[in-house]
Amino acid sequence: MISLFVEQGAAMNRKISNFHIPPASMTVFDIISTSIFIICYGKLILPLYVKITKRKSNPPSKPQRMGIGLAIATAAIITAGVVEHHRLKYASEGQKETSSLSIFWQTPQYVLLWGATPAVLYVVMNITSKNGKPGWVPANLNDGHLDRFFFLCAALTALNLVLRSIRI
Helix, strand or coil, X not given: CHHHHHHHHHXXXXXXXXXXXXXXXXXXXXXXXXXXXXXXXXXXXXXXXXXXXXXXXXXXXXXXHHHHHHHHHHHXXXXXXXXXXXXXXXXXXXXXXXXXXXXXHHHHHHHHCCCCCHHHHHHHHHHHCCCCCCCCCCCCHHHCCHHHHHHHHHHHHHHHHHHHHHHC
């Protein structure tokens, strides 16, 4: 998923004044948000969880933590799909491979990022690139539908969450 986020960022406006932001540097938001979460977990999140559930200070169970992670992953991928949908709207006809939408619109998806499987991308590309079509994730993202891929991943993650909830 990270490599697709970098591809998406490369097709966005990466300029601030005279400085060009490297798309891969946006992963800093994932690192910062993870660090903040680790710091805040014991001080804010766990005490709030205890207060809401009115239980002793037992942390969420492993299935509950997995469910929380899947919910966050779904939100991250939906955010990526929405950003891609808007990026395509701002894609410049003159500059075929870029969009005027700022790369900083990717920040929420990096903050919410949890993970996904490359196997899904492989299957989607095999299905969507038939009959000479460029597929959902071609080399030039303006010719594809990366937004649809992100929404598919969000649906699969949400389905995973629902199926895991049923088993709990």
